[in-house]
Amino acid sequence: MHRAVAVPRKAAEKTRDRIVRARAHPNVALVKYWGKRNWPLNLPSVGSISLTLGALHTEVTVQPTSGSQDEYWSNGRLVEGPPLEDLRRFLDLFRRLADKKEPLAIRATSNFPVAAGLASSASTFAALTVALAAFYDLDLSKEHLGTLARQGSGSACRSLWGGFVEWKRGERSDGTDSFAVPLVSPRDWPVRVAVAVTDTRPKPTGSRLGMGRSEASPFFPAWVSSQEEDLQAAREAIRAGDLERLGTVAERNCLKMHAVAFTGDPPLVYWRPATLAVLETVWQLRAEGVPAYFTIDAGPQVKVLCHAQDQATVQAALAATQGVQEVFVCHPGTGAHLVEGCT
Numbered sequence: 205m206h207r208a209v210a211v212p213r214k215a216a217e218k219t220r221d222r223i224v225r226a227r228a229h230p231n232v233a234l235v236k237y238w239g240k241r242n243w244p245l246n247l248p249s250v251g252s253i254s255l256t257l258g259a260l261h262t263e264v265t266v267q268p269t270s271g272s273q274d275e276y277w278s279n280g281r282l283v284e285g286p287p288l289e290d291l292r293r294f295l296d297l298f299r300r301l302a303d304k305k306e307p308l309a310i311r312a313t314s315n316f317p318v319a320a321g322l323a324s325s326a327s328t329f330a331a332l333t334v335a336l337a338a339f340y341d342l343d344l345s346k347e348h349l350g351t352l353a354r355q356g357s358g359s360a361c362r363s364l365w366g367g368f369v370e371w372k373r374g375e376r377s378d379g380t381d382s383f384a385v386p387l388v389s390p391r392d393w394p395v396r397v398a399v400a401v402t403d404t405r406p407k408p409t410g411s412r413l414g415m416g417r418s419e420a421s422p423f424f425p426a427w428v429s430s431q432e433e434d435l436q437a438a439r440e441a442i443r444a445g446d447l448e449r450l451g452t453v454a455e456r457n458c459l460k461m462h463a464v465a466f467t468g469d470p471p472l473v474y475w476r477p478a479t480l481a482v483l484e485t486v487w488q489l490r491a492e493g494v495p496a497y498f499t500i501d502a503g504p505q506v507k508v509l510c511h512a513q514d515q516a517t518v519q520a521a522l523a524a525t526q527g528v529q530e531v532f533v534c535h536p537g538t539g540a541h542l543v544e545g546c547t
């Protein structure tokens with residue numbers, strides 16, 4: 205069933221004076237999206253499961269610009285080149301639905317390093333999706349919003365929801381069945397994710413390029429064919445609140461994803477020496493009886509899943525690891541939402 209999202213339905217036909225603000229959290233993939241079955245539509249080769257991360261967020265404002273072109277500001281800096289072109293194509297999806305043509309000014313502000321493997325594109329495009337739907341008074345279901353968010357950044361469709369979320373691979377060639385659905389709400393299983401930052405510089409190889417290179421790996425078909433087993437194990441572990449089972453499948457899935465990147469064409473290593481040092485810390489924590497499990501997205505940072513009662517122990521161990529610059533501890537976050545309605 206399609207559920208309508210809470211978008212203000214104001215009669216203001218003119219968007220000239222409007223400013224809409226929305227906020228979304230990034231998410232960490234526990235069973236990962238890696239590879240595309242359709243590149244222009246951003247349709248994934250595999251389904252994925254994530255946890256939305258509460259302490260980190262991106263706020264996006266949408267308003268008309270007095271200029272003749274779209275403007276994109278990220279953390280106060282004007283963005284140009286390919287990221288601006290990607291954004292423009294994304295704005296066009298909404299302009300077509302609203303039958304509007306006006307250029308827009310988009311301002312995104314994140315409270316964490318952007319483009320560094322911390323999923324800032326997920327939080328940015330999820331917040332932007334909610335803000336644009338409200339800006340144009342589009343009364344769209346959350347599934348429809350998911351298919352739009354997915355076209356900005358695949359993982360953004362998962363940040364529309366809070367807690368544990370599954371993005372369905374879908375079967376249709378037009379992508380109408382490839383969107384995210386919630387599994388368990390943020391309140392229902394309050395685990396923690398400690399994010400060990402090992403390098404805050406923007407990553408040299410974005411996920412799009414990384415996926416293309418990985419699809420050339422001889423192991424890519426095995427990655428795709430073994431995903432359903434990991435998804436099923438993760439769904440069951442999440443439903444049962446079984447951290448050990450979820451952590452075990454998350455680690456295995458993460459290492460499989462990086463194995464296809466390592467063996468891509470050309471090969472791709474997202475890790476830094478400190479990334480591996482954090483994995484050793486996690487294994488040591490487990491040897492000492494602290495259930496903690498790692499995962500790594502398309503960058504050198506390591507995210508560590510643990511019980512709430514172990515967060516201080518895990519945070520201290522990660523912070524003491526050579527090369528770790530900062531550790532954020534996140535509780536499960538809520539889905540993307542408006543901060544202020546239309547003005």
Ligand code: PMV
Pocket residue numbers: 232233235236237238252325326357358359360411412500501502
């Ligand atoms: O959504 P994108 O294009 O930023 O790709 C995300 C890729 C990973 O973070 C590595 C995995 C995932 O499922 O989020």
